[in-house]
Amino acid sequence: MLSRKSEKFLLDLRVELMARGKSSDDIEEMEEELRDHLTEAEAHGKSVDSVTGGSVKSYIRSISEELSLEPGLKQKGTQLIIYLFGLFTIPRLISGQFELSTSMIIYYLLVILFLGYGSLYVMKEMILKFGDSKKTYIYSILYGIIIFAGMVGGQFLIRAHPGFVIYEGSPNLNFIIGLSLLIIVVAVTLIMRRWFFALLPILLSAPELIARFVTDGASPTSENYLIISSISLFVCSIVIMSILLYTGKKGR
Amino acid sequence: MSVSNQMMKGLLDGAILGLIAQGETYGYEILEKLKEKDFPEISDGSIYPVLLRLSRKGYVSTQTKKSDTGGPKRKYYSITESGLHELEIFRSRWTYLNKGMNNLMRSVENAE
Numbered sequence: 001m002l003s004r005k006s007e008k009f010l011l012d013l014r015v016e017l018m019a020r021g022k023s024s025d026d027i028e029e030m031e032e033e034l035r036d037h038l039t040e041a042e043a044h045g046k047s048v049d050s051v052t053g054g055s056v057k058s059y060i061r062s063i064s065e066e067l068s069l070e071p072g073l074k075q076k077g078t079q080l081i082i083y084l085f086g087l088f089t090i091p092r093l094i095s096g097q098f099e100l101s102t103s104m105i106i107y108y109l110l111v112i113l114f115l116g117y118g119s120l121y122v123m124k125e126m127i128l129k130f131g132d133s134k135k136t137y138i139y140s141i142l143y144g145i146i147i148f149a150g151m152v153g154g155q156f157l158i159r160a161h162p163g164f165v166i167y168e169g170s171p172n173l174n175f176i177i178g179l180s181l182l183i184i185v186v187a188v189t190l191i192m193r194r195w196f197f198a199l200l201p202i203l204l205s206a207p208e209l210i211a212r213f214v215t216d217g218a219s220p221t222s223e224n225y226l227i228i229s230s231i232s233l234f235v236c237s238i239v240i241m242s243i244l245l246y247t248g249k250k251g252r
Numbered sequence: 253m254s255v256s257n258q259m260m261k262g263l264l265d266g267a268i269l270g271l272i273a274q275g276e277t278y279g280y281e282i283l284e285k286l287k288e289k290d291f292p293e294i295s296d297g298s299i300y301p302v303l304l305r306l307s308r309k310g311y312v313s314t315q316t317k318k319s320d321t322g323g324p325k326r327k328y329y330s331i332t333e334s335g336l337h338e339l340e341i342f343r344s345r346w347t348y349l350n351k352g353m354n355n356l357m358r359s360v361e362n363a364e
Contacts, residue, residue: 053295066304
């Protein structure tokens with residue numbers, strides 16, 4: 001049985017290496033080896049400081065330099081960024097209201113920064129600080145709420161201050177591009193057998209598609225269109241949440 | 253990284269390879285043997301990045317076995333053919349370097 005300090009060191013090592021995208025097999029092996037070393041060292045009256053040489057951070061860095069990255073990590077990261085870009089743009093393209101402006105590009109870059117890297121950083125820091133405790137979950141959820149509020153607020157800011165407009169297609173052209181992109185994204189995710197990733201853009205685009213067909217192509221700002229798309233969005237959100245809850249329960 | 257630190261890093265690779273060449277061994281044992289031989293400036297954890305490096309280069313092979321003390325699984329290291337070849341290169345370089353450095357340092361001492 002290892003001391004709490006040693007267990008904390010092994011957890012810090014694991015979290016830090018995971019955050020750096022190191023191969024999970026290599027992390028597992030390294031943790032096992034250090035666990036064995038620490039067990040023997042503690043049996044001989046030594047502490048974790050004898051392993052780290054006093055600086056946990058610099059020791060983790062020296063280990064990290066020798067470990068390989070998770071296979072396909074860069075490829076998966078790029079795929080995810082493209083997918084997120086699709087999720088944000090396709091519903092707007094289908095509604096016909098899409099325009100690409102400098103503000104929109106800055107918005108996307110900030111979303112990638114805060115939603116992608118920011119979430120990872122916050123999760124890592126919380127786990128390192130509080131471990132597997134309620135505080136970690138509370139702070140992570142708080143961060144998620146702040147990001148979501150920022151994303152919604154960002155959309156209003158973009159509309160008020162679009163900056164320099166790079167692309168502004170006609171509603172019909174936007175719809176055709178949006179529908180084509182939706183088909184491509186769904187087809188690719190189905191080929192990759194990522195069922196949820198295939199369903200998500202459909203559900204997010206469904207309110208616009210349903211409203212468009214039910215109102216027979218009315219303006220997206222008309223009362224009927226807004227009511228139908230809002231109800232559809234509400235239903236789709238419940239479906240998405242139910243899927244997430246169901247898969248989460250199944251996973252546990 | 254200072255010159256002496258870089259030197260130690262390079263020497264530790266050779267020293268560990270030399271120890272593994274003497275028979276299958278594991279991390280803690282390697283460390284104890286290094287200390288036994290009075291290998292200087294070594295902290296317990298510094299051997300693991302080296303072991304990872306040697307393993308990645310294919311100089312050592314690893315095998316995980318159950319620990320005889322009932323603790324966690326233990327990773328044992330053995331030298332490979334390319335590891336033996338690398339050790340031979342290290343030894344001959346070290347012999348030349350050692351001779352050259354001793355001559356040089358003697359002349360520094362004489363000058364002082």
